[in-house]
Amino acid sequence: MEALAEGELESGTSLNQEVDLGEFESDSDRRAEAIRILKWLKSFDFVFCLHLMIDILGVTDHLNTILQRKDQDIINVMNQVSSSKKAIQEIRDIGWEPLLEKVTLFCAKNEVKVVDLEYEYFNGYSRRRGSQVNNLHHYQVDVFKEVIDMQLQELNHCFNEANTNLFFCIACLCPSESFKAFDLQKIMKMASLYLEEFPTEYDLRVLEVELGNYIKDVREDERFNDLKSIGDLVKKMVEEKKHIIFPKIYLLMKLALILPVATASVERAFSAMKLIKTDIRNKMSDRFLSDSLVSYMEKNVLKGIGNDAIVTMFQDIRPRRVQL
Structure with missing residues (x-):
């Protein structure tokens, strides 16, 4: 209007209508969308889900940070996985009342209407006809427990009993603190899983004898005192020609090193396939x-x-x- 009044724009039939109308519709749509979002953000449903995810992500984000660290040893990682599972299970068992209290206090402080838990649940569109589900059942069972169960299921899928035991077996090869984690039985259990590399009882027996000689050798060798990881150990074995003396143990260490890489490659391939x-x-x-x-x-x-x-x-x- 100012541009027309000052003569910067020409007026007439069909002039300036598309720009003016488009801007008006755009502003109106954005205003309506902003009001809708604001109403949703100030709802009890959003506040409840937000506090629930804060509690859950507080556990899973810490675990994720640990898993991303390259200097983390397997034993500590698997202990953290176990602790995270217990922490999430504890939230499920005794976390409902503390969560509800936090949500209620937050709503009171920020003028958010708290729903009556005894009323029938209403999703904002239509009530569930013939349903006896109230707000308490919806938030405690359909949201709180269901979300936590999904998290536990995902953790159990990624770190089930089989691969958890395998990682603990791999950790027994770690050379830190003068091969403190060495456990002959667990290492033999790991070897028994690789049937192509150790196909017969004779091969396993040879490995067992070799392991006994190997652990005495490296513990008495000062050159192996300051090693921290399996990768460092493999490099040192090659440098000192011990991979020739203990070929089966060297093979087992290579299998331990490529396992995480092989698993990650498969995951990357499936993720990329969804995009391509x-x-x-x-x-x-x-x-x-x-x-x-x-x-x-x-x-x-x-x-x-x-x-x-x-x-x-x-x-x-x-x-x-x-x-x-």
């Missing part, structure tokens, strides 16, 4: 899918390859009528 093979591109061949997955997963390596090198490679694959 979508509903639109669900008919791509296996070869093209494999090449695309490698390109996606190793994108940091491919960044160092110039376009000219790629063009030259394709040009040299077979004779072409034109130069690429």
Whole structure:
């Protein structure tokens, strides 16, 4: 209006209508959306879920931070996994009343209406006809316990009894504190899982004898005193030619080192597949899918390859009528 009054815009039929109308509709839509979001943020439902996730994420975020650390040993990691499971289970068992109290105090402080837990649950759209579910049942069972059970199920899936025991067995190879974690029986249990590398009872028996000689050797060797991880131990064994003296133990250590990498690679591959093979591109061949997955997963390596090198490679694959 100011631009029209000052002559900066021409007035007339069909002039300025699209801009003015569009801005008005956009502002109106944003205003309505902001009001809707604000109303939701000030609801008891949002406050309750927010406090619940603070309690749960307080446990899982700490565990995630520990799992990300490269200098963390396996024993401490598995102990933290066990502690996290117990902490989440404790929230489920005795955490309802403290959570409800925190939510109620927060609502009172910030002028958020607290729902009556004895009233029938209403989701904001329609009441559940014929249902006897009240607010107490909804928030305690359908939200609180169900969310916690999902977290526990995910942890148990990632760290079930089988792979937890395997990681504890791997930890027995750790050289820290003069091979304090060494446990012959657990290491033999780990070896028995690799049937291709140790297919017979004779192979396991040879490994058991080799382990007995190995632990006496490295504990008496000062060159192995200050090692902290299995990776350091493998390097030192190669440097001192002990991988030749104890070949089966060296093989077992290599298996222990590649296990986390192999597991992570599989997870990365499935994650990448969800991005690459979508509903639109669900008919791509296996070869093209494999090449695309490698390109996606190793994108940091491919960044160092110039376009000219790629063009030259394709040009040299077979004779072409034109130069690429």
